[in-house]
Amino acid sequence: MGRIISVANQKGGVGKTTTAVNLAAALAVAEKRVLLIDFDPQGNATSGLGVDANGHGGIYEALISRRHIRDLLVDTELRCLKLVPSTIDLIGAEVELVDDPERDTRLKAALDSVSAEFDYIFIDCPPSLSLLTVNALVASDSVLIPLQCEYYALEGISKIIRTIELIRSRLNPGIEVEGIVLTMFDARNNLSHQVADEIRRHFGSKAFTTVIPRNVRISESPSFGKPVLLYDINSKGSISYMELAKELVSKGDRR
Amino acid sequence: MGRIISVANQKGGVGKTTTAVNLAAALAVAEKRVLLIDFDPQGNATSGLGVDANGHGGIYEALISRRHIRDLLVDTELRCLKLVPSTIDLIGAEVELVDDPERDTRLKAALDSVSAEFDYIFIDCPPSLSLLTVNALVASDSVLIPLQCEYYALEGISKIIRTIELIRSRLNPGIEVEGIVLTMFDARNNLSHQVADEIRRHFGSKAFTTVIPRNVRISESPSFGKPVLLYDINSKGSISYMELAKELVSKGDRR
Numbered sequence A, B: 001m002g003r004i005i006s007v008a009n010q011k012g013g014v015g016k017t018t019t020a021v022n023l024a025a026a027l028a029v030a031e032k033r034v035l036l037i038d039f040d041p042q043g044n045a046t047s048g049l050g051v052d053a054n055g056h057g058g059i060y061e062a063l064i065s066r067r068h069i070r071d072l073l074v075d076t077e078l079r080c081l082k083l084v085p086s087t088i089d090l091i092g093a094e095v096e097l098v099d100d101p102e103r104d105t106r107l108k109a110a111l112d113s114v115s116a117e118f119d120y121i122f123i124d125c126p127p128s129l130s131l132l133t134v135n136a137l138v139a140s141d142s143v144l145i146p147l148q149c150e151y152y153a154l155e156g157i158s159k160i161i162r163t164i165e166l167i168r169s170r171l172n173p174g175i176e177v178e179g180i181v182l183t184m185f186d187a188r189n190n191l192s193h194q195v196a197d198e199i200r201r202h203f204g205s206k207a208f209t210t211v212i213p214r215n216v217r218i219s220e221s222p223s224f225g226k227p228v229l230l231y232d233i234n235s236k237g238s239i240s241y242m243e244l245a246k247e248l249v250s251k252g253d254r255r
């Protein structure tokens, strides 16, 4: 059975999409079968992989019209990586589901039918704790929390942790924190070191050892519709996401 | 009558809170009477100004229990800058208002009673286009759109522009785009120049001339609960936000 991992943090711009796309790509290069769900109406993971979702069904269809996920899979440049894209109608999903008694478990129901076909399923979440993110957390085995090495991001970490605890107590007893990934770390900058120290002090081994540095190749790669390891395999950005993939797999082996 | 300006962009982490806090502070230093509304449940503008909102009422009370804004004002370190803080219960407001026929105009009704007492009222919006942001746009004369000089942020600009047009046609015929502010501009980085050129080509004079550089003092100042001009007045960050304040005021003079 594949492991379903939400990439979530209500703080905006912390590297959720960048981590979901590049970690998924790094695992696919290592021949793991990977599915990425773009669950953000912004559709950044979709364009970050160079996919044009116009005219194609997206995750909205699986959620609202219960279309089978297998009909919505899109190929990417990597043989082992499939995507279910996001389309603009996803913006309306939250209002459309508000009176539905099963509104919290729609995504889980959709993913149950395909999870055996993949080793990993990642869900890229929007920057909020509303119904879409709740759906992702209910469907997941664990949550990967990207954390930008900045003050506002550090301040907000307790909110996503509390939300996970709430989901665990009411809707998904098995959910756990996969880990916190420090992103956009700038070694020349005091603030980065302060945030990293604080996170390691509070969360210990729940913080991944691998740190993602601020790296211009990472921010350039989406404009070419490629994960960073297909854009510049030798960049610090590519290397750090491949390290993160190795660390994630070895965490799984120890489970 | 004070000018009510929403600081909005559904893309996360583009500098909405940083711009709202530092522009409000720069205008207050220039003796303009300024009110900042923290309309994001994350509460970053509240902590960015060093305010502890625990035990104090916030914008949630004005929205849901129709408390008077004047009762919710909090002083800041700047005589001419007042804040209405955000509290965690704001997270529930969207669900609580969903069946209310006046759900779109609650904030406008709350601000009408105080707008004459200020020269500028800024509303710091969350990273989404949901009910809170709609309330802010309905209450506003104009929208200031911070835009991080990155690919995903550029890709998303059409979504906020389209939302403003939708609000103009249905709920607030007078709303206009105050301008697009380029943020976290790094002169050494090609991507920054490409994004800036693209924005100036598309939006012409709707893009502010002032560009906010990536500046470490800006990202350090919230950890001290101060706007950057009270943390390091000589930093490039402070200077750029004071330039932006001057440009905003002179735009107003020409209206």
Ligand SMILES: Nc1ncnc2c1ncn2[C@@H]1O[C@H](COP(=O)(O)OP(=O)(O)OP(=O)(O)O)[C@@H](O)[C@H]1O
Binding pocket: A011, A012, A013, A014, A015, A016, A017, A018, A019, A040, A044, A125, A126, A127, A183, A184, A185, A212, A213, A214, A215, A216, A218, A219, A220, A222, B010, B011, B012, B013, B127, B150, B151, B152, B153
């Ligand atoms: N390690 C990095 N080095 C340099 N730039 C980065 C890095 N990680 C992310 N970025 C850039 O920072 C911006 C924010 O990242 P991203 O969009 O992945 O965050 P997000 O959390 O998904 O945002 P949102 O909250 O809007 O969904 C993007 O423009 C991205 O290209």
Ligand SMILES: Nc1ncnc2c1ncn2[C@@H]1O[C@H](COP(=O)(O)OP(=O)(O)OP(=O)(O)O)[C@@H](O)[C@H]1O
Binding pocket: A010, A011, A012, A013, A127, A150, A151, A152, A153, B011, B012, B013, B014, B015, B016, B017, B018, B019, B040, B044, B125, B126, B127, B183, B184, B185, B212, B213, B214, B215, B216, B218, B219, B220, B222
């Ligand atoms: N010009 C700048 N130079 C350096 N750092 C900056 C600059 N502007 C903002 N930052 C930092 O970037 C991060 C994102 O900025 P900010 O939180 O203001 O964005 P936002 O759009 O309000 O985010 P959200 O979508 O979560 O509300 C913060 O940690 C902030 O300190």
Ligand SMILES: [Mg+2]
Binding pocket: A016, A017, A018, A040, A044, A125, A126
């Ligand atoms: Mg994202």
Ligand SMILES: [Mg+2]
Binding pocket: B016, B017, B018, B040, B044, B125, B126
């Ligand atoms: Mg903000």
